[in-house]
Amino acid sequence: MLLALSMLIFILLRLTPGDPIDAYIDPNIPMSPEQLAQLRSQLGLDKPLPAQYLAWLQQAISGNLGYSIKRQDQPVLDLVLSRIGPTVLLMGSALLIAIVTGIVTGVVSAVRRNTSVDLAFSVFALVGISSPAFLSALIGLYIFAVRLKLAPSGGMLTPGAEFSIGDLLHHLILPAALLSIAQAALIMRYMRSSLLEVLNQDYVRTARAKGVKEFWVIAKHALRNALLPVVTVIGSTIGLAIGGAIFIESVFNWPGMGLLLVNAVETRDYPVIMGATLIIGACVIIVNLLTDITYAVIDPRIKVG
Amino acid sequence: MDKRLEPILDIHGLRTIFRTRGGEITAVNGLDLAVAAGETVALVGESGSGKSVTSLSVMRLLTRNVGSIAAGSIRFKSKDGAVRDLVTLDEEQMRRIRGNEIGMVFQEPMSSLNPVFTVGDQIAEPIRIHRGADRKSAMDVAVALLDQVGIPDARRRAGQYPHELSGGMRQRATIAMALACDPTLLIADEPTTALDVTIQAQILDLLLKLQRERGMGMLFVTHNLGVVAEIAHRVAVMYAGRIVEEGPVAEVFRNPRHPYTLGLLASMPRLGDATRMKQAGEQLAAIPGVVPSLADMPDGCAFSPRCLYAIDACRQAVPPLLAVNAMHRSRCIRWQEVSR
Numbered sequence: 001m002l003l004a005l006s007m008l009i010f011i012l013l014r015l016t017p018g019d020p021i022d023a024y025i026d027p028n029i030p031m032s033p034e035q036l037a038q039l040r041s042q043l044g045l046d047k048p049l050p051a052q053y054l055a056w057l058q059q060a061i062s063g064n065l066g067y068s069i070k071r072q073d074q075p076v077l078d079l080v081l082s083r084i085g086p087t088v089l090l091m092g093s094a095l096l097i098a099i100v101t102g103i104v105t106g107v108v109s110a111v112r113r114n115t116s117v118d119l120a121f122s123v124f125a126l127v128g129i130s131s132p133a134f135l136s137a138l139i140g141l142y143i144f145a146v147r148l149k150l151a152p153s154g155g156m157l158t159p160g161a162e163f164s165i166g167d168l169l170h171h172l173i174l175p176a177a178l179l180s181i182a183q184a185a186l187i188m189r190y191m192r193s194s195l196l197e198v199l200n201q202d203y204v205r206t207a208r209a210k211g212v213k214e215f216w217v218i219a220k221h222a223l224r225n226a227l228l229p230v231v232t233v234i235g236s237t238i239g240l241a242i243g244g245a246i247f248i249e250s251v252f253n254w255p256g257m258g259l260l261l262v263n264a265v266e267t268r269d270y271p272v273i274m275g276a277t278l279i280i281g282a283c284v285i286i287v288n289l290l291t292d293i294t295y296a297v298i299d300p301r302i303k304v305g
Numbered sequence: 306m307d308k309r310l311e312p313i314l315d316i317h318g319l320r321t322i323f324r325t326r327g328g329e330i331t332a333v334n335g336l337d338l339a340v341a342a343g344e345t346v347a348l349v350g351e352s353g354s355g356k357s358v359t360s361l362s363v364m365r366l367l368t369r370n371v372g373s374i375a376a377g378s379i380r381f382k383s384k385d386g387a388v389r390d391l392v393t394l395d396e397e398q399m400r401r402i403r404g405n406e407i408g409m410v411f412q413e414p415m416s417s418l419n420p421v422f423t424v425g426d427q428i429a430e431p432i433r434i435h436r437g438a439d440r441k442s443a444m445d446v447a448v449a450l451l452d453q454v455g456i457p458d459a460r461r462r463a464g465q466y467p468h469e470l471s472g473g474m475r476q477r478a479t480i481a482m483a484l485a486c487d488p489t490l491l492i493a494d495e496p497t498t499a500l501d502v503t504i505q506a507q508i509l510d511l512l513l514k515l516q517r518e519r520g521m522g523m524l525f526v527t528h529n530l531g532v533v534a535e536i537a538h539r540v541a542v543m544y545a546g547r548i549v550e551e552g553p554v555a556e557v558f559r560n561p562r563h564p565y566t567l568g569l570l571a572s573m574p575r576l577g578d579a580t581r582m583k584q585a586g587e588q589l590a591a592i593p594g595v596v597p598s599l600a601d602m603p604d605g606c607a608f609s610p611r612c613l614y615a616i617d618a619c620r621q622a623v624p625p626l627l628a629v630n631a632m633h634r635s636r637c638i639r640w641q642e643v644s645r
């Protein structure tokens with residue numbers, strides 16, 4: 001998986017116009033063609049592409065993702081690892097908000113089917129799914145940070161101030177909430193349709209025939225079953241959220257992987273692009289694995305192993 | 306019903322309607338039916354005759370906003386001796402009766418158990434709800450119940466999930482669940498229809514045994530007349546939302562007085578029939594025509610379009626239930642001419 005991903009990124013990067021050497025050299029220092037050729041061979045850029053890829057792969061396997069072209073003293077691995085924390089924090093908070101709001105609104109919609117509440121939530125979900133992250137990020141930034149001044153417009157901590165959880169949360173809430181919109185909308189839609197289907201099942205009627213209170217019929221008998229397909233959706237929305245996180249991080253200047261990646265692309269920092277994508281890919285695979293494990297935990301019909 | 310016994314369930318003039326896109330349809334129309342303690346009453350009919358709707362009406366489990374009870378009363382005698390009309394109870398009062406005083410067994414043992422909870426948990430649930438038992442003692446009762454319904458190795462089975470049990474065992478488990486709180490009335494809605502024939506007989510024997518041991522009243526809903534002969538004391542035959550004939554099982558089977566019952570009995574194959582009929586060149590009798598749509602009922606007797614005995618008077622007014630004798634009634638104005 002990761003191998004195929006790294007190969008694809010490598011090829012795509014080299015297909016884009018521009019020469020990596022242009023990004024490497026300082027345009028203010030004139031260099032002769034001979035000097036350039038010498039630099040090329042020194043960096044291995046004169047070798048054929050497959051050889052270059054294999055050289056990168058060999059190093060990558062042993063844990064060396066190379067050095068940033070723009071920041072020569074920084075190993076890519078350190079650079080990427082230092083950005084994982086903020087991104088996980090942002091995406092984790094967004095996911096938490098999305099799961100809670102998505103499941104709650106989905107359940108309410110299903111139980112109060114065809115009422116004005118259901119209609120309102122469904123419209124919210126439709127808008128949420130249809131609005132791209134860069135648009136909702138900018139609109140959100142304008143309304144909540146610029147107009148209402150409820151939250152700071154960017155960064156993770158107030159510069160110069162001493163670290164505090166409150167300050168972090170204050171910076172976190174707006175980007176996390178905006179990032180969660182699309183996920184919450186998707187989860188809500190799946191939750192609603194899944195619960196509607198389960199509510200028609202015979203075992204729900206059996207539960208009522210036993211004298212189970214209506215609240216527990218929904219919250220225990222129906223919800224546990226209805227959550228199964230939703231867990232899968234939650235897993236797959238994480239991949240989607242990574243795309244959104246890249247936009248949100250650039251808009252809110254959040255020092256995470258997304259911002260690192262965008263900056264690397266802008267400056268053609270090839271090793272950083274390669275390294276960052278690889279780590280993101282690894283994260284997605286781990287998340288999918290966790291999703292499958294969760295699935296097995298909540299559904300007794302699936303045995304692990 | 307034996308006149309000396311006071312009924313525990315007494316349905317009077319029940320009318321259940323469904324709202325559909327095509328308008329309102331009447332699924333059960335003016336039904337009278339009583340079940341005494343220790344008595345098994347079979348409600349027989351084709352699909353769409355209203356027999357399952359009747360059982361769901363008693364439990365007040367009709368799909369909300371779709372089906373509702375429009376008229377009639379369902380008087381039920383509680384364990385404490387109080388007689389109440391289930392139609393007038395609020396949802397919370399009704400909930401205390403479901404699974405506690407009236408147990409219900411459904412048709413599909415595959416889908417009527419919740420796949421994500423263990424069998425033991427599901428049987429213990431009504432005990433915890435209605436008796437306030439703690440988890441452990443409720444589970445002990447559940448294991449004892451599983452043992453009673455003939456599941457070997459009950460303790461281990463209680464810890465298993467429904468998918469780990471066979472169809473017959475699941476139906477035994479749903480019976481254990483329905484009986485968990487010692488109900489005085491058991492409603493069994495086609496409990497054997499989804500099972501293999503050999504298992505069907507076992508489940509019928511089990512229900513019969515439990516009903517005798519516990520002295521419960523049982524309302525047994527089925528489309529299978531063969532099953533009725535084995536299990537019920539009295540039978541009520543339903544057609545298009547109405548009871549068309551009712552009486553003691555032996556009497557109705559020997560001496561049917563409604564053309565529909567007659568047709569049903571004639572279309573039931575008996576052992577040895579195949580050989581005899583092949584020799585005589587006969588075919589299994591079938592009732593001509595189809596059940597009328599509830600949205601488009603014929604005038605008068607609903608069975609008249611399919612009836613060989615029908616005369617003009619049959620098409621003018623719905624016939625009343627006429628007494629054939631003290632125990633036996635038929636909704637046919639020509640019942641005296643109808644016989645095998």
